[in-house]
Amino acid sequence: xxxxxxxxxxxxxxxxxxxxxxxxxxxxxxxxxxxxxxxxxxxxxxxxxxxxxxxxxxxxxxxxxxxxxxxxxxxxxxxxxxxxxxxxxxxxxxxxxxxxxxxxxxxx
Amino acid sequence: xxxxxxxxxxxxxxxxxxxxxxxxxxxxxxxxxxxxxxxxxxxxxxxxxxxxxxxxxxxxxxxxxxxxxxxxxxxxxxxxxxxxxxxxxxxxxxxxxxxxxxxxxxxxxxxxxxxxxxxxxxxxxxxxxxxxxxxxxxxxxxxxxxxxxxxxxxxxxxxxxxxxxxxxxxxxxxxxxxxxxxxxxxxxxxxxxxxxxxxxxxxxxxxxxxxxxxxxxxxxxxxxxxxxxxxxxxxxxxxxxxxxxxxxxxxxxxxxxxxxxxxxxxxxxxxxxxxxxxxxxxxxxxxxxxxxxxxxxxxxxxxxxxxxxxxxxxxxxxxxxxxxxxxxxxxxxxxxxxxxxxxxxxxxxxxxxxxxxxxxxxxxxxxxxxxxxxxxxxxxxxxxxxxxxxxxxxxxxxxxxxxxxxxxxxxxxxxxxxxxxxxxxxxxxxxxxxxxxxxxxxxxxxxxxxxxxxxxxxxxxxxxxxxxxxxxxxxxxxxxxxxxxxxxxxxxxxxxxxxxxxxxxxxxxxxxxxxxxxxxxxxxxxxxxxxxxxxxxxxxxxxxxxxxxxxxxxxxxxxxxxxxxx
Numbered sequence: 204x205x206x207x208x209x210x211x212x213x214x215x216x217x218x219x220x221x222x223x224x225x226x227x228x229x230x231x232x233x234x235x236x237x238x239x240x241x242x243x244x245x246x247x248x249x250x251x252x253x254x255x256x257x258x259x260x261x262x263x264x265x266x267x268x269x270x271x272x273x274x275x276x277x278x279x280x281x282x283x284x285x286x287x288x289x290x291x292x293x294x295x296x297x298x299x300x301x302x303x304x305x306x307x308x309x310x311x
Numbered sequence: 312x313x314x315x316x317x318x319x320x321x322x323x324x325x326x327x328x329x330x331x332x333x334x335x336x337x338x339x340x341x342x343x344x345x346x347x348x349x350x351x352x353x354x355x356x357x358x359x360x361x362x363x364x365x366x367x368x369x370x371x372x373x374x375x376x377x378x379x380x381x382x383x384x385x386x387x388x389x390x391x392x393x394x395x396x397x398x399x400x401x402x403x404x405x406x407x408x409x410x411x412x413x414x415x416x417x418x419x420x421x422x423x424x425x426x427x428x429x430x431x432x433x434x435x436x437x438x439x440x441x442x443x444x445x446x447x448x449x450x451x452x453x454x455x456x457x458x459x460x461x462x463x464x465x466x467x468x469x470x471x472x473x474x475x476x477x478x479x480x481x482x483x484x485x486x487x488x489x490x491x492x493x494x495x496x497x498x499x500x501x502x503x504x505x506x507x508x509x510x511x512x513x514x515x516x517x518x519x520x521x522x523x524x525x526x527x528x529x530x531x532x533x534x535x536x537x538x539x540x541x542x543x544x545x546x547x548x549x550x551x552x553x554x555x556x557x558x559x560x561x562x563x564x565x566x567x568x569x570x571x572x573x574x575x576x577x578x579x580x581x582x583x584x585x586x587x588x589x590x591x592x593x594x595x596x597x598x599x600x601x602x603x604x605x606x607x608x609x610x611x612x613x614x615x616x617x618x619x620x621x622x623x624x625x626x627x628x629x630x631x632x633x634x635x636x637x638x639x640x641x642x643x644x645x646x647x648x649x650x651x652x653x654x655x656x657x658x659x660x661x662x663x664x665x666x667x668x669x670x671x672x673x674x675x676x677x678x679x680x681x682x683x684x685x686x687x688x689x690x691x692x693x694x695x696x697x698x699x700x701x702x703x704x705x706x707x708x709x710x711x712x713x714x715x716x717x718x719x720x721x722x723x724x725x726x727x728x729x730x731x732x733x734x735x736x737x738x739x740x741x742x743x744x745x746x747x748x749x750x751x752x753x754x755x756x757x758x759x760x761x762x763x764x765x766x767x768x769x770x771x772x773x774x775x776x777x778x779x780x781x782x783x784x785x786x787x788x789x790x791x792x793x794x795x796x797x798x799x800x801x802x803x804x805x806x807x808x809x810x811x812x813x814x815x816x817x818x819x820x821x822x823x824x825x826x827x828x829x830x831x832x833x834x835x836x837x838x839x840x841x842x843x844x845x846x847x848x849x850x851x852x853x854x855x856x857x858x859x860x861x862x863x864x865x866x867x868x869x870x871x872x873x874x875x876x877x
Contacts, residue, residue: 214483216799247802250795254345254510259437263344276330295481296799302341 205280207237207251209286213292216245221285222246228280235264235275238286238298244250250296251275265289266298312337312477312490314462316487316515318436318702319709320496321443322641324408326710328453332717334710335488337460337477339512343440347498347509347683348702352441354423354431356696361404362420362432366411370420374428376400377870383697384871386425386582387690389833389847390530393869395401395688395877398669399697407432413442422750424582431696439699447726459799460486463516463807464676465493467724470477472524472677473723476733484796485734491720492713494671494679495521495705498663500815502808504765505757508537514808517684522814523667526673528852529686530591530663531815532822532833535693536587536766537659546648554565556723559617561590562609562651563598569608572820584692584832587656591766592836600653611651613753620648653789657768660690660698662832663822666851671709677723678718681709687849688699691831739788740806746791749806756783756813771839773824780817817859826862843873 205228212219224241235253242249254260256276262276267287288294293304313320317337324334329875338345362370378606380400384391417659419433441472447454466487478798500515501507512793518528522573527655561579563569573589574581594606601607610618615801624644646652664686671679682702689697740749790806828842829835868877 215796219482236445243754245747247750247805248796248800250799250801252340254340254512255350256511257348257350260340260344260510296796299799301481 204248205237205282205284207241207283208285209241209298210285211249211297212288214296226280228282233276234266234268234273234278234280234284234286237280238264238266238275238282244249249298262289262302312488312492313494314338314475314497315346315496315498315682315684316340316342316456316458317498318348318439318443318495318699319684319706321440321447322703323494323496323679323681323710323713325443325450326453326707327714328450328710329724330711330714332700332710332714333453333455333550334713335455335457335490336463337475337488339459339480339516339700340459341446342456343444345510345512347436347513347572348524348699349436349706350508350510351362351436351699353433353435354419354421354696355407355417355434355439355699356423356430356694357403357407357432357700358400359420359428359430362430365404365408366417366432366433368417368420370430370641371647378403378427379430379525381717381871382426383694384690386692386694386831388692388841388875389690389843389868389871390533390830390849390866391690392849392867393871394669394867395667397790398708398871399688400699401703403700404705405709407700408872409446410439410442410800411701413446415439415442422579424577425694426696430708436699447877457486460514461804463520463737463805463811464486465520466724466729466733467524467675468723468729470525470594470676471720471723472675473729475798476737477729478737478797478803480799481623487725487730490727492677492679492716492725494681494709494713495665495684496681496702496709497684499664499683500812501661503756503760503812503819504534504658505761506655508657508659509727512808516808517680518661518664518818519674519811519814520819521678521680521684522677522852522854524675524678526675526678526680527666529666529820530611530660530691530822531686531852532826532850533662533689533691534581534658534661534819535660535832535833536656537583557841558612560611560614561586561654562611564595564600565598569593569598582692583659583695587766587832588658590654591834594655595767595836607653607655609651609674610654612647613649613651615725617648619814658844659815660689662686662691663819669708670712671705672712677720679709679713681705691833703768732794740790740792741790741795741797741800741803743791747786748790748793749802749809750782752786752790753805753808753809755779755815756809759783764816764823766832768823768833768835770824770835773820776820777817777824780813780820783846784813784817818852821859821861822852825863847873850851 204225292300327334359370359374415438418427421431422429446797459480464476466474495517497517500507665680665687763772787810792802
């Protein structure tokens, strides 16, 4: 079981927090696969953007993986990691940002 | 108003603007960052003579729009509405030329299965959307785009469209659009199936919304599955363009090339309907591999020279399968020199959909449908390369016809009872405190769809599916969202989507059960032959007094019949 630390933000609340999920990461699983696993099995409310699942809708499912902005669908999951929203934009909910609202710091 | 922002939707908006009409586009995702168009990475087909004359590429001047027409009908197994095909072959070349003028880069052409000439202009969906985005921006005074808005209800008054209702996902608020016309450009419902080449959001919203207001849907049983699809668990499937893999073999557990049984001449290079059926048949008859998640046959290139495989890998990197290379690395192709890989069919395209005329009008005044959400053009099997041509041809027609409709139609007000009905429906999963989980329901639906309403079908399986569906449809009216925060609430979205998918799957299942024959992508192993004497007919589905009713209607053949000219 890998420990997946996810930055959460509930709309309307004053600030975000981290939550850690245990996910059975297997060879061939992408970061998007990890998010899908969490949403379908552990917490249905986890919010992130997904469309094509293979790098066409970029920035699409981009999230910050251990400090680096990465397309979740094309990034292999390699065990424990920290997932945060893309920096520089207003967070709508959890890992989902609004690309029309740029901000200076991640703030929340 | 246009629902869906990509190929068909944005092209419709451009044409509406050219005709002086203002439009609103609502899209569940973000403009040019969602939908099926951008996932296309393949051939865009028009007659090869026009490829020479209009695009200046090395096409084949022996070809004509009429020959292209014939090939579409032959591959569609005579089930295409020929009036739609006439418009498609006649206007396709101009529409593709426009895209090139607006900045789409093209290569080729190449020849794909089912085509007599080299008609495949090579480009990508990203190029298509780049061109359309630039063209839309020239009409920005006429087009407003609402991103992250999921439209889920059509509003009608006295049988006419008077508006639509959706959720602004970022705000978590219900939004009402008062409009006399809605053009549906929402694509297919591929996510009914667990494995799909299509993006996540293709969940039959357009088909189900149209059904709920009494629109007719046609040829719903014809769901195309794409082969040469490889699974990267648990999220994505990747398909190699068949143009790139000429010469590859498909093998069963006996090591035999089973496709030669289905098409002794073309083998694995035959049309996609046969490849999908051939693979699924091996799996069902116990000559495939499998685990608890799925089943497959093997795709092998080991018999091919290594430098040929290198060439494919290089070509792939350049234009077509670049994403494949990104995910699996060059290693994927290196491996293919020594080992075979699992391959299986994934849902790819909906040939059927909302019934339309040549101007994309449905039977509901004010409701139009363009692109994959509509049915009739592709008959029982879409020929390779028709999808992009279809969205720009039909999108253009829809935009013009809707603009004309708006000028003439009387003003229609939204009645408050209609608005309340629609609001209650869209908010229902959020208002329930107990009920069914949409995620769980979706999982069960996908399993039934794959096993009983997939590539290979028979009466027993379809009847079992209907039984399961009637229970699931009842459950879908009781879905419950646990977290009540309405902002980008994916569970809420899923609850609405699963209801739409179940409605669409029921249409597919009932139509598949009614069609006692095999034709195109619809394969009934209890009726393996085509039956031209009884089944050169469309199956039309609609809602009557809350019941799903089916009827048949003869295919309109303006130019061509089996065995000769019409």
